[in-house]
Amino acid sequence: MTGLKGFFSSRWGPIATGVVVGVLAPILVKLGNPGNMGICAACFTRDIAGALGLHRAGVVQYIRPEIIGFVLGALVASLAAREFRPRTGSSPFIRFFLGMFAMIGALVFLGCPWRAYLRLSGGDWNAIPGIAGLVVGVLIGVVFLKMGFSLGRNRPAPKALGWAMPLLMVVFLAFLIFAPQFGRDAEGAATGPIFFSAKGPGAMYAPLLFSLAVGLLIGILAQRSRFCTIGAIRDLAILRDAYLFWGVVALIVAAAITNLALGQFKPGFADQPVAHTNTLWNFGGMVLAGLAFTLAGGCPGRQLFLSGEGDADAAVFVLGMLGGAFVAHTYSTASSPAGVGAFGPIMVVVGLVFCLVVGLTMRERRT
Amino acid sequence: MNDVTIVDARGLSCPAPAVAAKKAMKTQGSGRIEVLVDSGTAQDNVTRLAEGAGWKVTAEDLGGGGCKLTLEK
Numbered sequence A: 001m002t003g004l005k006g007f008f009s010s011r012w013g014p015i016a017t018g019v020v021v022g023v024l025a026p027i028l029v030k031l032g033n034p035g036n037m038g039i040c041a042a043c044f045t046r047d048i049a050g051a052l053g054l055h056r057a058g059v060v061q062y063i064r065p066e067i068i069g070f071v072l073g074a075l076v077a078s079l080a081a082r083e084f085r086p087r088t089g090s091s092p093f094i095r096f097f098l099g100m101f102a103m104i105g106a107l108v109f110l111g112c113p114w115r116a117y118l119r120l121s122g123g124d125w126n127a128i129p130g131i132a133g134l135v136v137g138v139l140i141g142v143v144f145l146k147m148g149f150s151l152g153r154n155r156p157a158p159k160a161l162g163w164a165m166p167l168l169m170v171v172f173l174a175f176l177i178f179a180p181q182f183g184r185d186a187e188g189a190a191t192g193p194i195f196f197s198a199k200g201p202g203a204m205y206a207p208l209l210f211s212l213a214v215g216l217l218i219g220i221l222a223q224r225s226r227f228c229t230i231g232a233i234r235d236l237a238i239l240r241d242a243y244l245f246w247g248v249v250a251l252i253v254a255a256a257i258t259n260l261a262l263g264q265f266k267p268g269f270a271d272q273p274v275a276h277t278n279t280l281w282n283f284g285g286m287v288l289a290g291l292a293f294t295l296a297g298g299c300p301g302r303q304l305f306l307s308g309e310g311d312a313d314a315a316v317f318v319l320g321m322l323g324g325a326f327v328a329h330t331y332s333t334a335s336s337p338a339g340v341g342a343f344g345p346i347m348v349v350v351g352l353v354f355c356l357v358v359g360l361t362m363r364e365r366r367t
Numbered sequence B: 001m002n003d004v005t006i007v008d009a010r011g012l013s014c015p016a017p018a019v020a021a022k023k024a025m026k027t028q029g030s031g032r033i034e035v036l037v038d039s040g041t042a043q044d045n046v047t048r049l050a051e052g053a054g055w056k057v058t059a060e061d062l063g064g065g066g067c068k069l070t071l072e073k
Helices: A002-009 A012-030 A041-052 A065-080 A092-109 A113-121 A127-146 A159-178 A208-225 A231-239 A245-261 A279-296 A300-308 A312-330 A344-361 B016-028 B040-052
Strands: B004-008 B032-037 B056-063 B066-072
Touching: A002 A012, A002 A208, A002 B040, A012 A113, A012 A208, A012 A245, A041 A065, A041 A092, A041 A113, A041 A159, A041 A300, A041 A312, A065 A159, A065 A208, A065 A300, A092 A127, A092 A279, A092 A300, A092 A312, A092 A344, A113 A127, A113 A245, A113 A279, A113 A300, A127 A231, A127 A279, A127 A344, A159 A208, A159 A300, A159 A312, A208 A300, A231 A245, A231 B016, A279 A344, A300 A312, B004 B016, B016 B032, B016 B040, B016 B066, B032 B040, B040 B056, B040 B066
Parallel strands: B004 B032
Antiparallel strands: B032 B066, B056 B066
């Protein structure tokens, strides 16, 4: 265990995690997941929101087992390493809105940071302005961090609080397997939710058990190595620490090689899967997402892993992401392959204003 | 030389524990710094940064997930 622990806290931990994600994500696409969307914490949480009936965009409704695996894998790893530590109290209400706006921004670009890197490695050059926006968003967050921004300290919490999020994931898994129908139409016949897309990206998925296993594996590896696609940029900027950065480089390289090997590397801007070509808002959406993730302390994957190891504030962030999916697909802020949504750009501006106010006003109280 | 700085980084989100420890190392230059952390992530990050900057790090388990990292140079 010491050797393994040493490996994961060495520079090889994030690199190994990045390679595993980079190889498995394109394989998930090969086995049925949407194009360049082997794994996407934002899209997949949005699909779960749709399945639950939080939005009625019929093409993006599915309970993604990868997300369930992320949380449960992190739970298992943190229990094994004696790092499962229920905690809360670091501005959960603000974190809800950070999660919401991060999701709204990500769905203007059409992908979380993980998918931005995966889109790049699949040859979707629209990811380049997205990643540029992500870097800018993170750097704005770094400025706030240097000015003393903090959402405050969390505190140890009763054990039960730490188990709530993993339990919710078990409920989601039961919904996925048994597909109960909670709705009733005018005639009283059973209908969704739970909704499952009949067409579109929500109807594209790899086999359940394989997706769940991949999620569990990545959850375990990422909990041990602290893999974070936002921390990769942030720590390089604020600490001159490339520990996490090399993990993201490994992800991109491994995914590009795997995509080439599987014949899934299709370079260009036009006709990319689940993507649009509006450079300004590919950039702008990710500025918002990058900033919101940075203020919340990590990328959406990291928030899911933290929620699995007992961090209830990260769990509230994830609930905020579900809320963001509701807003994005109900108030027409989400983009589609046809282009940006009617209220996408204005909502990005609203989100940026929110994040700037949070960044400028939240400070740790001296005790 | 005998200055001891105590950094309480318990309960702080990433990257605050590492940033606080780095600031203390930069301010003090040498001597002894005690960093209180309560997550494996913070412990790993502070340890890696301190060792990278030539500090000797010893960890003392405080129970309940807490840990005192003593940095010496």
